[in-house]
Amino acid sequence: MLWLSALLLVAQLSAAKPLNSKRWTDLSVKHAWVEIPRGWEYHSAPPADHLLDMRIGLKQDKIDQLISSLYEVSDPAHEKYGKHLSKEEVDALVAPHPDSVDAVESWLEHHGINPADAHFRSTAGEWVTIRVSVAQAEQMLNTKYGVYYHPASGSQVVRTMGYSLPTELHSHVDVISPTTYFGTMHSMRATSFVLPQTATGDEDSFAAEISPLAVPASCGTTITPACLRALYNTTNYVPKATATNKLGITGYLEEFANDADLQTFFKQFRTDAVGETFTHVQVNGGLNTQSDPGVEANLDIQYSLGIAAPTTATFWSTGGSPPFKADTFTTTNTNEPYLDWLNFVLNQTTVTQTISTSYGDDEQTVPLDYATSVCNMFAQLGARGTTLLFSSGDEGVGGGNCEANDGTNKVEFQPAFPASCPFVTAVGGTRSVNPEVAINFSGGGFSRYFAQPSYQTASVQPFLTALGTKFTGLFNASGRAYPDVAAQATGFQVVIGGRVSSVAGTSCSAPTVAGVIALLNDFLISQGKAPLGFINPLIYSTAKTGFNDIVSGSNPACGQAGFTAAAGWDPVTGLGTPDFLRLQALIG
Template sequence: MRPSVLSLLLLPFAAALPSHPHEARHAHPSGWRPHPKAPHPSLPVPLRIALTQSNLDIGPAELSKISHPDSPSYGHHWTPAQIADFFAPAKESVDAVIAWLAEEGVDPARVSLSPSKGWLAVANATIAETERLLRTKYSVYTHADSGAAHLACDAYTVPAHVAHHVDFITPTIHYDVQLPPVKRSGASKEIIKRGGMPPAAQLGLPDSASLPKMALGGLFTIFDQLEHCDEQITPVCLRALYGIPPAGLQFATSKNSLGVVEFAPQAYLPADLDMFFNKFLPSAVGDRPTLAGVDGGWLDPTSVGLQFNGESDLDLEYTMGFVHPLKPVLYQIGDSTLSGSFNNFLDAIDASYCTYMGGDDPTQDSIYPDTLDPNGYQGTNQCGAFAATNVMSISYSYDEIMLSPFYEQRQCNEYMKLGLQGVTLLFSTGDAGVASGFGICSTDGQYDPDGIRFVPSFPATCPYVTGVGATQIPEGGSVLSREVAVETNVFSSGGFSDVFPLPDYQKSAVQSYYNKYPPPYTAAQYNNSQQVRGFPDISANGLNFVVAASGNFTLGSGTSAATPVVASVFTLINDARLAIGKKPVGFVNPALYAAPWILNDIVSGNNPGCGTDGFEAVPGWDPVTGLGTPNFPLMSAYFLTLP
C-alpha cells in the first residue's frame, strides 16, 4: 500500500528529544534539484509557525452528530464563528511557542498572531537566524521542467517541550517559498506551469485530465425523445431516469443556493447557454449564473473551443436546466495566467483558511498578486470574499499521488469544517477507471507507464466530501433499463484511498463488499487493508450529454457530467426542506449509507486500468458506482422525514 499521510514524505517526531527533527523529508519531489551554492545568510525568510489545531481529532464525530439521520442533532449546522472557536489552537500553545522564540533571542514585538489564531509569523527573519532557530540548513531547489525555485530544507528541530504545540513550520520541507519562476510557452497561449506538478495538475488547463471528454465535430441531429437516450443524454432523459420533476424549484428559491466551481481558463459562453436553453428550456433563455470572480476570475471571451468552454458550458447548462429559476453562483477561479487550485477556492469562502496550517502552497496553489503577468490579477488572495452555497458542484480532481499527503489532509480538514456548516460538497472522481487521470499507473508513489499500482483520485477520497462516479444506459437499452457502470470512452474512477482511513459511516458497506465480493488483487496493486476510505459514494449518468459549446451542439462524457446532475438533485431536495422550515441536507454521506435503498443500485460493469479489469459493480456499495444513482422520489421523501 502507499504510505499514509504521516509516513510517505513527512515524518513528524512530536515527542522527540530536542536533537531529533520535528519533520524530515526522505526524498524530494520528482524533478527538484538543490543548487550547489548555499543561499545568502541575509536572505529574508517569511517564517511562519503553524500551531496545533484544537479538536481536529473529534471533528469527525461532531460532523457525524449533525449529519447522521439517527442523531438528535441532525441538521444543527454550525456557524463559521463556532467553527473558528472550536478548532482554534489553545492559548497554552500560543504562549509556549512565543516563549520558545524569546528564549532563542526573537523579540516578541516581531511575533504576530494571525486573526484565525492558527499561526505565528516572525517578521524580518533571515536565513541565518532561521537556520540557528531550527538547527537546519537551507538550500534553493530548482525544478528541471518549470524553472521554479523554492527554498527548503531536509529536516528541522523543535524542542521537545514545544513540539506538541507546533503543527509544522514554513518554509522548511514543504516547498512553500517560491522564488521567481521561468515562463514557458504553451501550445495555444502562454501558460505558467507551476513546479512539481504534472501538466494536467493545473485544474482548468485544456490538457487537464479532469475535463469532460468532448466529441469532435457538431451534431447534425439532436434527439429529445426517450427512445434515443442510449445515444444522447438530454434533460428529458435524466428526468425520466431519476424521476426528477420537470418544473424546477417550486418553493424556496430565495433561501436556496447552488454553487458551480470552474477554474481558468475554463469559461462558459453566454451564447452557448442561450443555444442550449432555446432547445431544451426556452423560459431560461437570457438567464446567467451569478458570477463570483475569485482572484481575478473572469469570463474570457477570447478563449473559444471545446477545451476552453466544454466543462463550464456543460456544468451550467444542466444545473440551470434543473434548478430554474434559481441562478447558481459561479465561482470562477483564477486570472488569465494562473488557473488557481482548490485551496484558492477555499480561501475565497473561508478567510481563516488562508492562514490555516501555514497558508497556500506555491508548489500547488496560485499565489497573488500575480507577479508573472502584468495583465494578471494584482490584488491579494481573496480571503472570505464570498459565502459558501448550500451545494457545491465541482467537476475537477487530482490524483492522490500528485499531491503530498500533508497537503491533502490539510484540505480535507477544511471540507470537514464546511460540512459542519451544512455545505454539500460533490466532487467528480475521474474518467480512467483504477488508473490515474492520465490513464497510467504508479510505482513507489510515482507515475510509471509500466506501473501496476492503482491511483485513487482526490478530493473524492476525502471522507468529508461526496464522490460522484458515472453510469450509462446499456447500448440498445432505454430509460427503463437498469444502468451499468460507464464503459464507453470513459470509465468511472473508483477504488480505495492510500491516505485517508475508513470513515465510520462507510464501514458496514465496505465490510459487506469485501465479505461478498473480494477483489482478486494484492496489496501491490491497491490498499487492500479494508481500513481505508472507498470511493465513489454515488453516481449518475455520464455518457454522451448533449452540450452547446463553442457555438455548436456536441456530446460530452465523464464524471464531470454526472456531478452537476447529482448537485441539482440535492438542490431540489433542499428546496423542499427549506420550504417547510428545515435546514439544507448538508453533508449527505451518513444519510445515504444509512438508507441505500433510496438509490438505484448498479450491479453491472467495471472500471479497468493498470492492465486489469479494475473493480466490478456488484449489489450494494462498490468502488465503481458507489451506492448507485439517484431515485429522486425516494430520496426526496426520505430527506423530508429527517429533522
C-alpha cells in the same frame, strides 16, 4: 550599582540565548519525498530574494470535537441532525490553542519576523500567511527550494523535496506550504475531456422534454438536460426556495463560465430557463474575461443549472496561473489547490448549500499533512451545512503505471484525492440507459491516507467479502471507500464558444448530482427544514434505497481488470445513481 545591574542583565541574556537558540535549532523532518514527484523535473535554483507567501497551518485545538459535531448533525438517527453549526461555533472548534499561537509566534520572532505583520490570518487563527524570501524560508525550514517544471502543463513551481521544523513545533503545526506539495491546478487533472465530433441529429429537438417513464435509447449516447431530468426523476419538480437555496461551482485553471454560452445552452436544451444567470466571484486573482470559455467551467455550470434552474448559483473563479516567472521579482501566489478558495468561503458568514468540484489528483502525490489539513477544512463546510461533491476521477483504479512513489516502484491501485477524503461525497460515472452501466474510466477504490468511516462499513463490507483475495496487496481494504454515488459521464452536449461539443468524464457526473442535491435542498428549505449538509451518513443509511443500483461494468487500469460493479455498493459506481422522487420521499 547601576553598572553592576547592567552587567548581571547582560550575563543573564548571554546565558539564556543559547538555550533559546537551541529551542529553534533542534530540528526534525516534517515531510520529505524520496524522489521528485512523477511528472515533475528539477529546473533551476530560484533567486534567493524571490518572495513566497508561506502558509502556516496551526494545530486545530478541538478538531476532534468538530468532526464529532459534523457526524452528529449529519446522522439522521441523531437528535442533533440538521442542527448545523454557525461560523462562530466552527471557528471556536478549529482555533489553535494559545500555546500553539505562542510557540509559532516565538519561532517567527526568532527569525526576525513580526507576527503582527502577517499577510493573512483566518478568522479562527488556524491559518497564518507570512511573506518571506526564498532565503528566509530555507533558513526557517532547513531546506533548499528549487524551481520545478511540469512539462505536461507547462507549470513552474518553487517547491522543496523536504522540510524540517523545530521538534517543539511538530505538536503545534499541521502543515507549512509551499513546501513538498507539487500539485497545482495546472498540473492536476480536470476530470473532463472533449469527445470526437459526431453527428448528433437535430439539436433543436434536444430541448423537448422526455417522459421519466420512457427514457429514449438516444440518451445512451447523447446526453442533454432532458435526458438527465428524466433519468433521475427531476423533470416535474419546480424550485420554490430560490431566494435562500444556493448552488456553487468551483473554477480553476483560468477557465471561466461563459454567460452567452449559458443562454445559448438554455435556448437549445432548457427553454424554460432562458434568462437565468449566475454570479461570478473572483478569488485570489481569479479572472472573468468572458473570453476563451473553458470546457470544464461551461460543462459544470450548464449541467448543474440544466437540472436545478432557477436555483441561485455562484461560479468561483480562483486564481490559477503558473506561480513562478524567473524574470520577475514579485510576490507570487503559491497556487496550491483548494487553500485559497477554502479560506475564502470559510470566511463567509453564510455558506452555499451545494458545491461541485471536478478536479483531482493521485492521493500519493499529496503529502499526508496537506491532505489531512484540506480534508478537515471540508469538514468545516459540512458542519455548517454544505454538501461537497467531487468527481471521482477518470483513471479507473489508478493513473499511469500505478507505481508507488516511495522508492519501491511497487504497482498499486492509486486512489484519488480529494475524492478519498471521508468528508466529501465522491461521484463516479455511468453510461447507457435502460439500464445504466458503469463507465470504464470511473475512478474508484480505497484510500491509503484515510480510514474507512463507520457510516459506510456496513455497505462496503459485503463487497469486500465477495471480492475475497482478488487484488490482495493492490489496495487498502480498511481505507475510506469511494465513490459514494454516480451519474452519467459521457456524451454531454456542452456549448463552448457558441458551438455544441460532446464531453465526457466524471466532471459530467459531479455537477449532475449537484443539481439533484440542490433540488432536494430546495424541497427541504421550502418546508422550513435544514439543508442536507454532509450527506454521506444519510445516504449510507436511511436514504440508501433512493439510488438506482448499478450492477455491471468495471474500471480497469494499472494493467489490471479493476473492480466490477455489483449489487449494493461497489468501488465503481458507489451506491448508484440518484432518483430524486425516491430521495424526496425518504428525506421528507
